[in-house]
Amino acid sequence: MSDVPLVWTEPFAIRATEVGPDETASALTICDLLQEAAGEHARASGREGFPLAGGGWATWVMSRLRLRVGRRPAMRERVAVETWPSALDGLRATRDFRVTGADSEALAVATSLWFLIDVARRRPVRLPPAMDGFEATDKPRALTLGDPPEPPATVEHARTFAVRRSDLDRVGHANNARFVEWAIEALPEDAGLREVDVLYRSEAVVGDDVVSDVGPLENGSRAHRLLRASDGRLLALARTTWT
Incomplete structure (x- = not known):
């Protein structure tokens, strides 16, 4: 190496x-x-x-x-x-x-x-x-992973996105950044966004339609859920924090 x-x-x-x-x-x-x-x-x-x-x-x-x-x-x-x-x-x-x-x-x-x-x-x-050994153990963590995101209890906003060829990465599935885009783009605007926490569960490929559900703003945060429209398979959960 x-x-x-x-x-x-x-x-x-x-x-x-x-x-x-x-x-x-x-x-x-x-x-x-x-x-x-x-x-x-x-x-x-x-x-x-x-x-x-x-x-x-x-x-x-x-x-x-x-x-x-x-x-x-x-x-x-x-x-x-x-x-x-x-x-x-x-x-x-x-x-x-x-x-x-x-x-x-x-x-x-x-x-x-x-x-x-x-x-x-x-x-x-x-x-x-x-x-083995490829870790900077003496470097302070930039951020830590807390509790994972949870699905929204109720849905305030929803939007469906088609997975395009331009969304794919070299492995042949939608790039992880596209999941962030789908979660946020279901909202009317993103002013005040301060934090995104995404838990990836399944891949999305060309031909999939992705349903992006967003819960209401509660205590400064929103819950997000991405589902494959054809079978309801969970693709990702996310939590956004706003100011």
Whole structure:
């Protein structure tokens, strides 16, 4: 494996195509930046994917993401995403993130949980020996995973989205950031969004229609549920926090 630092920093400039009418990046854009930084760290370290003993290939799939946004970066602002593997437990790997501006101001923090899956069989596999010791145990956590999101008890808003080819990632299912988009886009607006916590349960592919249900605002938070329209299969649960 390549000798790369456990704490990786990836620079970005916020492009005009990544901002809204207020010229700031959305939570969805930040999710994309986190994923890109994680992928570059995994690639550089030789841990982007692994061959399986019986043939085939294993790659990473996100199962949980919690993102807290302090300030949305502006168009053309230069930011840096610092990321590091924060824990391993044999089947899962945790990766943390810290997004900073040019003056080192903390813009957002996040943590995420990942599995390796057999690409062909779509089943989790154990972490290989190459992952042993690949964790920055002396680095403070950016954020921790608390209680998982729960489904809304009642539905205040609902919207259906078709999974497009442009939604797919290299594994052939909808990119994890699209789940965040579907959860938030069911609402009339996203002003005041401060935190997103997503629990991924099943994949979505081209041809699926995704029903996004959102519960009412209670104590500053909303519960979200994503279902596959054809059979009601649970795709994800989410919790958003607002100011």
